Amino acid sequence: MNPVDIITKKRDGGEHTATELYFLVRGMVNDAIPDYQLAAWAMAVFFRGMSDAEATQLTLAMAESGDTLDLHDAVAPGVLIVDKHSSGGVGDKTTLAVGPIVAACGLPVGKMSGRGLSFSGGTIDKLESIRGWSPDLSEERFRRQLREIGLVIAGQTADLAPADKRLYALRDVTGTVPSLPLIAASIMSKKLAAGADAIVLDVKCGRGAFMEKLDDARALARLMVAIGAGAGRSVTALITGMEQPLGNAVGNALEVREAIATLHSHGPADFQALVERVSAEMLLLGDPACPSLDGARQQVQKAIGSGAAFEKLVAFVATQGGDPAQVYHPERLPSAPVQRTLVAQSSGYIHAIDAREVGLAVVEMGGGRKKKGDAIDFGVGAVCQAKVGARVSAGDPLCAVYAADEASASVALSRLGAAWRVEEGTADPLPVILDRIVGG
Secondary structure (H helix, E strand, C coil): CHHHHHHHHHCCCCCCCCHHHHHHHHHHHCCCCCCCHHHHHHHHHHHCCCCCHHHHHHHHHHHCCECCCCCCCCCCCCCCCCCEECCCCCCCCCCHHHHHHHHHCCCCEEEEEEECEEEEEEHHHHCCCCCCCCCCCCHHHHHHHHHHCCEEECCCCCCEECCCEEEEEEEECCCCCCHHHHHHHHHHHHHHHHCCCEEEEEEEEECCCCCCCCHHHHHHHHHHHHHHCCCCCCCEEEEECCCCCCEEEECCCHHHHHHHHHHHCCCCHHHHHHHHHHHHHHHHHHHCCCCHHHHHHHHHHHHHHHHHHHHHHHHHHHHCCCHHHHHHCCCCCCCCEEEEEEEEECEEEEEEEHHHHHHHHHHHHHCCCCCCCCCCCCCCCHHHHHHHEEEECHHHHHHEEECCCCCHHHHHHHHHHEEEEEEEECCCCCCEEEEEEEEC
8 A cells, every 4th residue: 555645545535544544643643654754644644634434444443552551340240431521721620620520429530631721721741730649650559549439630641642642743833733633533542542432521721722623623513523433432512612711710739729629618619510410411421320401410510519529639649659748738838929909900890811822821931831841830820810701990900920930920920911801891701611512
């Protein structure tokens, strides 16, 4: 089989066979196909697209390109392995609260998570703000913790869907990152390789997400649900708003604090609502005894109200080497020494908050990476004190800034000042859930 024939077939609008796609993926992994040919093929896919069947076969080939996990021997017979994925956004600390809730409801949660990307923070970075916590687990330890604790979050290994790593690196430097079938295959291949039977997708949409337009977010969600169905998995996708930061806190330790508050029912309204909804969707997919979404919500609220979800977080952190005292006393988490407040310059209603600018301001303060390998300051960040729809008077606080020094605090305040838009007319609060897409 010749790579040139595969490239020209897609260039001319043809549909790949499973055999062609498996050949292509094998070539990615064993270096049999050079980068320039893979890049040409990716560009052809960018312009020509893929059918659902093609995207499914590409995903399966990528999932099978390295190690695959079968975690069923680490859970009770008949129990489904349910995973969640968020496409990333500003202030998105959902996994930190959802994982303990779902595990406390009796459904094991074993996740491979990543680090921050651009203005979007990563789950591993947030958890590493807890002293001693480590994402580095052997497969045997991963399985044991899933069996004994019911909750484990580990860093992604190089042997999990290695074809995705090579293809993404090429997409990143060839302008083909926005290709919907390649995005969907990248996300879903890692979920399938990690052993998920069912997946809840949280597809972010807005200025603080990688998918800014609702139609694009719907198209991506629909394609991932179709890939899941084609691969024999149950998938539900929620499209959720990211025009403003999710919750109030943006920054690693600050987000951990907010997740802990949410497990005590004290989270910001939008974040509390999303956490409970995602948790309920996971239970609905994974627990055959769960009769309805409303019934799942009741289980979720019981796990929070009883304290079981919080105690699950404590056990999970301690088992992975973290200091449980920082979970019981989140004020002991890293905190930046300089705290300043952004205030409203005029009276009115908040009509918009540019989530991307908030995220980039936190990255600029050291709360994220500008390039691979950058160290992170876990204590810096921002906490929104007024969200879209709120009425403010001149001088009222809009956002608290936590910085390492006065200079970076001043830069952040200047940048954040342009992110809040206050006008005279009333404004409605922004919705959290924009759409829900399920398999047929």
